[in-house]
Amino acid sequence: MLITDRHGRILIQRVDYRTTCLLPGGAVDADESPAQCAARELQEELGVTTTVDRGLAVDWVSADCLNAPASMRFPGEILHVYDGGTWDDEQIAAIRLPDREITSVEFVEPARLPGLMAPGDARRALSALRARINAAGPALLENGLPIAPTVLDRALRTARARHHLPFHVGPVPEQLSVVQVWGWLLAPDGRVLVLLEPDTGAALLPGGTPEPPDRGDPFITLRREVCEEAAAEFGEPLFLGHLCEPDNPYARLRYAAPLTRLGPPPVDPATGRTHIRILATPEQALELFDWGLPATDQLTAVHQARARLGIPRAARQPLTELPDATDLTTM
Structure with a gap:
């Protein structure tokens, strides 16, 4: 789930089982759709109930990019990114973390993602953000990169200049x-x-x-x-x-x-x-x-x-x- 605050920063999670950060989400259970999975994971990880009804990206992750045993690598993995919307202060204050797995959450500038997330995760999150801004429908990705790049893929490479002036x-x-x-x-x-x-x-x-x-x-x-x-x-x-x-x-x-x-x-x-x-x-x-x-x-x-x-x-x-x-x- 891609979630932003009113400043355009992206919600990331720090977890107890890896050194890099993640977007909220997880693996699909048996007889569960990807959208149902996203809603369930958001409830389990952040204590928030929401309707998942808008996709931002579908990413095919090649076998070579998977950190998994050989028996699990073919034919790769399909990852969906859904739009969690822009949260206001009240929604952010309602976040409740579980006793384990999620150690903290924070909102960060998009340009910081490559330094905080695994390379593929950062590419996927930024591609999803660009798809949301561009309003052209979900982006089709391969290893986090759009198969049909747009002009917006050139943006957000560097931190946006901060000018919170009245x-x-x-x-x-x-x-x-x-x-x-x-x-x-x-x-x-x-x-x-x-x-x-x-x-x-x-x-x-x-x-x-x-x-x-x-x-x-x-x-x-x-x-x-x-x-x-x-x-x-x-x-x-x-x-x-x-x-x-x-x-x-x-x-x-x-x-x-x-x-x-x-x-x-x-x-x-x-x-x-x-x-x-x-x-x-x-x-x-x-x-x-x-x-x-x-x-x-x-x-x-x-x-x-x-x-x-x-x-x-x-x-x-x-x-x-x-x-x-x-x-x-x-x-």
């Missing part, structure tokens, strides 16, 4: 210096433009740092950075608000604007690299960041701006890579 919808106080301007650029179908670093897969919104030629105008900063990073153009932006650190006199501005054009993917002059450009629903985009609970307020502001711009709410769908110049009027 979001304020009001104007920026005069004593704060603007150090960052980012944009939620909305395509005509309601999805937003997200950039992935080509080497790490880390996600970011288009935008960046003010420079002297911008003359202190955040609009100029946003247009310049969006052009340099994504070869994108947008209409009149709406101010959403700003983030600030309690002990630092800095502000990070957030805007929303209609995305109007995408040219060929450019080489970012600041980094010398070409970002991977994708479209995702605003909710999917947030799952690629570690912005904490304040992100909920920012998401609300994005949808309010989207409604003001007359742009529909995007249906959850697979993330789409935009490798070439794109005519957005066809969406």
